[in-house]
Amino acid sequence: MADAEPENIARTSEPQASEQDAQQARRNSTRRKWLIRLGLLVLVVALLWGAWYLLFGRNxxxxxxxxxxxxxAQVTPLIGAQAIDVLVSDTQSVKKGDILVKLDPTNAQIAVAQAEADLAEARRRFRQTDATSDSLAAQVQARSADIVQARAQLTTAQADLEKARVDLQRREALVADGAVSGDEVTAAQTAYASARAALRLAQAGVKTAEATRGAATGQLEANQALVRGSTEDTDPAVLAAKARLESAKLDLERTTIRAPIDGVVTKRQVQVGQRVAQGSPIMSIxxxxxxxxxxxxxxxxxxxxxxxxxxxxxxxxxxxxxxxxxxxxxxxxxxxxxxxxxxxxxxxxxxxxxxxxxxxxxxxxxxxxxxxxxxxxxxxxxxxxxxx
Structure with a gap:
């Protein structure tokens, strides 16, 4: 009986070992199939990727x-002033030309009024200068008449001097004969001296008249240089006053800040009552x-x-x-x-x-x-x- 039991155990273990081997073989076969499938899948994916890269990916x-x-666009005020009205807020859509901010226009309005007054004054000065030329031209003509008169007086003085000289010579020639008295000779000498002094005075008068006419002519030339080739609208002083007026009007327009482009308002940094500085950004669009x-x-x-x-x-x-x-x-x-x-x-x-x-x-x-x-x-x- 003892020998029969080991024999039975050996017969039972042999089928169990063969069954385990079969299971292991099946598992190995299944593993090989999945590995083959995985390899084929990787190969297909690689081929597909390669085809995609050749046909599409590399391009x-x-x-x-x-x-x-x-x-x-940064919105920056071109003048410094106090903001009296802010009409937009962040995220708001605006069109080009829409009013964004209004600044206090008081100072700009005063500047425009001052520039208008300066322009009127420049026009008045031009008209005055133009009229002064006519007055100076009349003065030059009057000084020319004075020269004519002074030269006439010089001619008279020369004649009087010549007459006094002849009278003096005649009386001096008769003194030795006693035909004339000493008083007459003295009177003739006095008359001659007076005529000579009158001649010098007449000569000085001619020079004075000529100098006066020269001064008047210089004033006329200087005055005409201010208006020559110009009209009231093309006078340099008037043009400068016009430029200042246009600048003042431009500053007045700049008190109303408008949108430079179409867009959406972002980063608004201005509030009502705030004084904005020239060139300082207040918002972006x-x-x-x-x-x-x-x-x-x-x-x-x-x-x-x-x-x-x-x-x-x-x-x-x-x-x-x-x-x-x-x-x-x-x-x-x-x-x-x-x-x-x-x-x-x-x-x-x-x-x-x-x-x-x-x-x-x-x-x-x-x-x-x-x-x-x-x-x-x-x-x-x-x-x-x-x-x-």
Whole structure:
């Protein structure tokens, strides 16, 4: 009996071992089938990826490092004054020419009134100068008449002197014969001296008259130089006064600040009663109908990229269902790191090459922008078709 029990145990263990071997074989077979299937799947995926890359992928570059940007307009007052009315607020849409802020016009109005008075004064001075020329011309003619009169007096004095000289010589010739008295000779000598003095006075009178006419002529020339070749409207002083008046009127117009472009108001920094400084920004206007995309591509991606190539752009705001069609309009003049506030200093001993990104600008279709407006700073994804 003891020998029969081991024999039975051996017969029972043999079927169990064969069954385990069969199960192991089935598992190995199943594993081989799945490995083959996985290998075939990887091969198919690799073939599909290779076909996609050859037919499509190698002709496309893309990036998600792209953002919406725009040429925003800064609104700055051109004069300093107090804000008396603010007509817009942040997020408000405005059209070009809409009134944004009104400044106190009192000082500007006073300046316009002063400029108008200065212009009237300049016109009055021109008319006065023009009329003075006629008066000075009359004075020159009067001085010419004085010269004629002085010369006539000089001729008379010369005749009187000649007569006195002849009388004196005649009486002096008769003194030896006693035909004339000493008193007569003395009287003749006195008359001669008086005639000679009168002649000198007449000569001085001619010179004085000539000098007076010269002075009058100089005044006339100087006065005519102020008006020669000019009219009341072309006189330099009048033109300068007109310019000051136009400047004052322009400052008065600038008390009303208007929108320079169409867009949306952002960063409003002015309140009623605040005194704004000339040239200090008080708000910005974003032209949402003219936004563009600045996309930052890796330098290796740009080997085949050229200006004018089409690009497809999607926004995180609308998702992949909304696709914008644009084109490349330009490349930045430098990489992002070179244009940073503190550019990288690569000329050092611890230099490590870092792939750089170059911004390029993509203009979008205005109709698509109107249908799906964007805002500055939104994230975008850009894909460029190099085959086109």
């Amino acid at each position: 496309h570059v893309s990036t998600d490092n792209a953002y919406v940007n725009a040429e925003m 974003v032209p949402i109908s003219q936004v563009y995309v600045d996309a930052n591509f890796k330098e290796k991606q740009l080997r085949g990229v050229r200006i004018g190539m089409p690009a497809k752009v999607t926004s995180d705001l609308y998702g992949g269902d909304v696709v914008y069609h644009g084109k490349i309009v330009g490349f930045s003049g430098g990489t992002g790191s070179s244009m940073a506030l503190i550019p990288a200093q690569n000329a050092t001993g611890n230099w490590i090459k870092v792939v750089q990104r170059l911004p390029l600008r993509i203009a979008l279709d205005p109709k698509e922008l109107a249908a799906h407006p964007l805002r500055v700073g939104l994230s975008m994804e850009v894909e460029i078709d190099l085959a086109d």
